[in-house]
Amino acid sequence: MYLEIKNLSVDLGEFHLKNVNLNLKEGEYLVLIGPTGSGKSVLLETIIGFYKPIKGTIKLKNKIINDIPPEDRGISIVYQDTILFPNMDVYDNIAYGAQKKFSKKEVAKKINEIAKKMKIDNILHRNIDTLSGGEAQRTSLARALIVEPKMILMDEPFSALDVATQSKLTSLIKNVCKEYKTTCLHVTHNFNDVWNLADRVGIMKDGNIHQLGNTSEVFSRPESNFVADFVGVQNIFEGKITEISPEVAKIKIGDKTTINSSDINCINKINKKYKEIFNEKNEYINKEIKVLIAIRPENIIFSNEKFESSARNQMKGKITEIIESGPTVLVNVAIEDHIFKGLLTKSSADILSVKKNKEVYISFKSLNVNIISDHEKFNHATIN
Amino acid sequence: MRSKFELMFIGITIAITLIFFVVIGSMFLIPTFDGFINALFSEEMVFAISLTLFTSLISATLIMICCIPMAYTLARYEFPLKRLFKIIIDLPMAFPEIVVGIALLMFLGSNGIGNYLEILGIELVFNTTGIIIAQFFVAFPFAVKVLYSTFNYIDPRYEFVSRSLGYSEIATFFNVTLPLAKKGLFASGIIAIARCIGTFASVLFVGGGILMKTETLAVSMYLNLSTGDIDMSITAGILLVIISFIAIAVMEKYAKESYSSSF
Numbered sequence: 215m216y217l218e219i220k221n222l223s224v225d226l227g228e229f230h231l232k233n234v235n236l237n238l239k240e241g242e243y244l245v246l247i248g249p250t251g252s253g254k255s256v257l258l259e260t261i262i263g264f265y266k267p268i269k270g271t272i273k274l275k276n277k278i279i280n281d282i283p284p285e286d287r288g289i290s291i292v293y294q295d296t297i298l299f300p301n302m303d304v305y306d307n308i309a310y311g312a313q314k315k316f317s318k319k320e321v322a323k324k325i326n327e328i329a330k331k332m333k334i335d336n337i338l339h340r341n342i343d344t345l346s347g348g349e350a351q352r353t354s355l356a357r358a359l360i361v362e363p364k365m366i367l368m369d370e371p372f373s374a375l376d377v378a379t380q381s382k383l384t385s386l387i388k389n390v391c392k393e394y395k396t397t398c399l400h401v402t403h404n405f406n407d408v409w410n411l412a413d414r415v416g417i418m419k420d421g422n423i424h425q426l427g428n429t430s431e432v433f434s435r436p437e438s439n440f441v442a443d444f445v446g447v448q449n450i451f452e453g454k455i456t457e458i459s460p461e462v463a464k465i466k467i468g469d470k471t472t473i474n475s476s477d478i479n480c481i482n483k484i485n486k487k488y489k490e491i492f493n494e495k496n497e498y499i500n501k502e503i504k505v506l507i508a509i510r511p512e513n514i515i516f517s518n519e520k521f522e523s524s525a526r527n528q529m530k531g532k533i534t535e536i537i538e539s540g541p542t543v544l545v546n547v548a549i550e551d552h553i554f555k556g557l558l559t560k561s562s563a564d565i566l567s568v569k570k571n572k573e574v575y576i577s578f579k580s581l582n583v584n585i586i587s588d589h590e591k592f593n594h595a596t597i598n
Numbered sequence: 599m600r601s602k603f604e605l606m607f608i609g610i611t612i613a614i615t616l617i618f619f620v621v622i623g624s625m626f627l628i629p630t631f632d633g634f635i636n637a638l639f640s641e642e643m644v645f646a647i648s649l650t651l652f653t654s655l656i657s658a659t660l661i662m663i664c665c666i667p668m669a670y671t672l673a674r675y676e677f678p679l680k681r682l683f684k685i686i687i688d689l690p691m692a693f694p695e696i697v698v699g700i701a702l703l704m705f706l707g708s709n710g711i712g713n714y715l716e717i718l719g720i721e722l723v724f725n726t727t728g729i730i731i732a733q734f735f736v737a738f739p740f741a742v743k744v745l746y747s748t749f750n751y752i753d754p755r756y757e758f759v760s761r762s763l764g765y766s767e768i769a770t771f772f773n774v775t776l777p778l779a780k781k782g783l784f785a786s787g788i789i790a791i792a793r794c795i796g797t798f799a800s801v802l803f804v805g806g807g808i809l810m811k812t813e814t815l816a817v818s819m820y821l822n823l824s825t826g827d828i829d830m831s832i833t834a835g836i837l838l839v840i841i842s843f844i845a846i847a848v849m850e851k852y853a854k855e856s857y858s859s860s861f
Contacts, residue, residue: 262762263762283766283767284762285762285764285765290763291758293755297753297758300778310763314765357759361764
C-alpha cells in the first residue's frame with residue numbers, strides 16, 4: 215500500500231480521531247465525506263504532520279512517518295480558503311516551495327508549464343487579493359503540485375466556489391491528478407465531489423471512518439444505519455427474517471408486507487453468524503432475527519398497474535405526499551404503517567399523473583434491498 | 599438623514615474629544631514663544647531629549663527582541679500555567695507605574711540584589727541602566743499585548759502550508775510568520791517607544807531623577823515644576839504630547855488591525 219494508516223488516534227480536545235484505518239494505492243483518488251466536525255480536516259493535518267497521534271501509525275511508501283517533520287514528508291495540502299500567502303503575488307506563491315527543491319531556471323520553467331495547465335499563465339504577477347475564487351484555488355493547487363509531492367491532501371477545495379467554477383475545477387483537478395499520477399486524499403461534505411472524482415469513498419463520523427469502499431458499493435450497500443442515512447438511503451425499515459436461502463432472504467416488515475432481499479454478502483454473514491438457524495433437514499427454524507433493510511429512493515419504480523417484471527418486490531400503496539425538488543419529485547407511498555420514498559423525474563411524475571391519495575404500485579429489485587449488518591438489534595438477536 | 603440616536607452618539611463623541619483637546623491643547627498656550635524656544639534649546643532640555651530618545655530606543659529594541667518569541671509562544675503553544683503567565687505579564691499595565699518603580703528599586707537596590715551586584719561592580723539603579731530597566735518593565739506588557747494579537751490573528755495554516763512545502767519551523771517563522779506580522783511588529787515597536795518615552799514614576803524611582811544625569815523628558819517636567827520653572831516644565835510636556843501624537847498617528851495609519859484585537 216502507498217499510504218497505510220493503522221489504528222490512528224488523535225486527541226485535540228474538541229476534535230479527535232479514534233482508531234482510524236485507511237489505505238491508499240499509488241495514484242488513487244480517495245474522497246472522505248462526512249458531516250461538519252467529523253474529524254476530516256484533523257485527519258489530513260495529522261497525515262501531513264501538524265498533529266501528533268497518541269496511538270497508531272502512518273506509513274507512506276512503506277516507511278513509518280509518525281516522527282518525520284512535515285517538511286520532510288513530501289505531502290502537500292490544498293485548503294478550502296486557499297491559504298495563499300497574501301504578501302506574495304501568484305508567481306511567488308507557486309515558486310515558494312519549488313525554489314527549495316529546484317534551481318531558479320528550473321523553477322521558472324516549471325511554473326510556466328504548470329501555469330499553462332492550470333490556466334493561470336496570464337495572472338502570474340497579480341496580487342492575491344485581486345484573484346477570483348477559481349483563480350485562487352488553481353494557484354493553490356499549482357503551488358501544491360509543483361513540488362512533485364508524494365501525495366496531495368485536499369481539504370474541501372471547492373466549498374467556497376460557485377457551482378460553475380466548481381464544475382470547471384473538478385474536471386481540471388481530475389485531469390491534472392491523472393497526468394501527474396498524484397495520489398490524492400480529498401475531504402468534503404459535497405456528494406458531487408464523490409461522484410466526480412473518487413476512485414473510492416470513505417464515510418466519516420465522530421473521528422472514525424464508518425465505511426470505506428468503491429463509490430457504488432458504499433452508496434448502494436451501506437454497512438450501518440448512519441452510513442445509510444448519510445448517503446441518502448431514505449427507506450430504512452426494521453423487520454424479521456422469515457425465510458432464508460443462500461440467494462434470498464424474506465424480511466417481514468409489517469403484518470402483510472414482506473420484502474425480498476438478495477444482499478448476498480449479508481445473507482452469507484447471517485448464515486455464518488447464526489449456525490443454529492437451520493435444522494438437520496436444512497429448514498429455516500429461527501423466525502426472530504431482526505434486521506434493518508435499506509432501499510435507495512431512486513431504485514423504486516412506480517406504475518399505475520401491476521406488471522410482470524424481474525423485480526421480486528411489488529406492492530400497492532397510497533400516495534401521502536409529493537415533494538418537488540428541482541428536476542425531481544420525491545413521492546411518499548404508504549404501505550401498512552410504512553412510508554416508502556421513491557424518486558421520479560418531473561416528466562415521469564406527469565406521465566403517471568401522481569397526486570395525493572392516488573393508489574400506485576411500487577416495485578424494486580431484491581438486489582437493491584440492502585440488509586444493514588451492524589444494526590444493534592441484529593447483532594444482539596437471540597436465537598430461539 | 600442621520601437618526602436621532604446616531605446624532606446623539608456623535609454629539610457625545612465630539613464633546614468628549616473637544617474636552618480632551620482643550621485640556622491638552624491649553625498647555626500649548628501657557629509659555630510665550632520666546633520662553634518655549636529658550637527652554638527647547640537649553641542645555642538641560644537638549645540633554646533630556648537626547649537621554650529620553652537614547653534610552654527609549656535601547657529599551658524598545660530590547661523589548662522587541664524579548665517580545666517576539668514571547669508573544670508567539672503565548673499565541674501558538676499550549677503549556678501548563680499559560681494563563682497565569684499572561685496575567686503576570688499583564689500586571690504592570692493594571693497597577694500604577696509607581697508600583698513597578700518601587701518593586702524594581704527594592705529588587706535592584708540594597709534591599710534586594712543590589713549589594714551582591716555591587717561586589718561584582720555592577721550598578722543598576724540611579725543611572726542610565728536603571729532608566730532602561732524601568733522603561734523595559736513598563737512598556738514590555740503593552741508591546742507583548744499588541745504582538746500577541748497579531749500572531750493570534752495570523753492563521754496557523756499559513757505556517758502549515760509553508761512546512762508542507764519543505765520549510766523548517768524556523769525558516770517558516772522567518773519566511774512566512776514575521777512578514778505576515780509586519781504591521782503588528784511595527785505597531786508593537788511604536789507603542790514600545792511611545793511608552794518608554796512617556797515613562798515617569800518608575801524612571802524617577804529607579805533612575806533617581808538626578809538633574810542632567812538621569813533626567814528624561816518626563817522627569818525634567820517634574821523637576822522643573824517643583825523648582826517653579828514653568829517654561830521648562832511645559833516645554834517638556836509639549837514635547838511629550840507631540841511625540842505621543844506622532845507615535846499614535848503612525849500606528850493608527852499602519853497597524854489598525856493588529857492594534858484593535860486584544861488578549
